[in-house]
Amino acid sequence: MQPTRNRILCVDDHEDSRGMMKVLLEMWNYEVVLAGAADDGLHLAQSEPFDMYLLDTHLPDESAFELCEQICGVPGHAPVVFISTAPYEADKQHGLQAGAIAYLTKPLDFDGLEITLTRLITQTLGTGLENT
Amino acid sequence: MIQETPQADLFKQQMRESLRQETLNSRAVTIAKHDRVYNCGDNDEMVYFSESGQVKLLMLSPEGRECLLAIHTAGDIFGELCLSGLGARLETATAMEETILKQIPCPEFLRV
Numbered sequence: 719m720q721p722t723r724n725r726i727l728c729v730d731d732h733e734d735s736r737g738m739m740k741v742l743l744e745m746w747n748y749e750v751v752l753a754g755a756a757d758d759g760l761h762l763a764q765s766e767p768f769d770m771y772l773l774d775t776h777l778p779d780e781s782a783f784e785l786c787e788q789i790c791g792v793p794g795h796a797p798v799v800f801i802s803t804a805p806y807e808a809d810k811q812h813g814l815q816a817g818a819i820a821y822l823t824k825p826l827d828f829d830g831l832e833i834t835l836t837r838l839i840t841q842t843l844g845t846g847l848e849n850t
Numbered sequence: 851m852i853q854e855t856p857q858a859d860l861f862k863q864q865m866r867e868s869l870r871q872e873t874l875n876s877r878a879v880t881i882a883k884h885d886r887v888y889n890c891g892d893n894d895e896m897v898y899f900s901e902s903g904q905v906k907l908l909m910l911s912p913e914g915r916e917c918l919l920a921i922h923t924a925g926d927i928f929g930e931l932c933l934s935g936l937g938a939r940l941e942t943a944t945a946m947e948e949t950i951l952k953q954i955p956c957p958e959f960l961r962v
Binding site for chain 2: 799807810811813814815818819820821822823829830833834837838
């Protein structure tokens, strides 16, 4: 029997970034669902189960931070991770306030990203980062 | 979005090797699992070069909620924001497993 793959919803308005992320995550054996806008992402988050959400901070139709708050408002929601080009303290605080469990800044390093996602998915669900 | 090309890999390897050489005489510290390298608010003016292990950088909200900023592994540098003269650390660095780090004071790092 095939082991169940962890499902990740990736919301990013940049088509190439979405495509690249899908290739990368599938290479690491995740099941990936893509959305190009916040409303599509919210619809998917409300209708399908996911193990993690990866959000770009800059979305055209709605603030990604609002999307994060909406996802985090659902009891038992999966962790939300921001992947952003904005490395500023204020943006990180904004992400934290919105409920994100991680705020990663681009450019991303393949090895670092894989380790980070693996840690977050396998070790932090229900235990908190402090225990990893 | 993701910078991973053969040239970037080569550059990364060369940079790590160069740092390894330059930090041969730097002070090495061993950090036990779960121990802090530095805390948010600390003023230690050091750049850290990771020789082994894993270190996570966490930001804490005033309510104590935490947000992961990065996980650093062997060959990575972190804590370099002190080079900007910002002063206090904005995040907390914690070893996720036993970790060996080279501590490089800011002036020395800039000289390298």
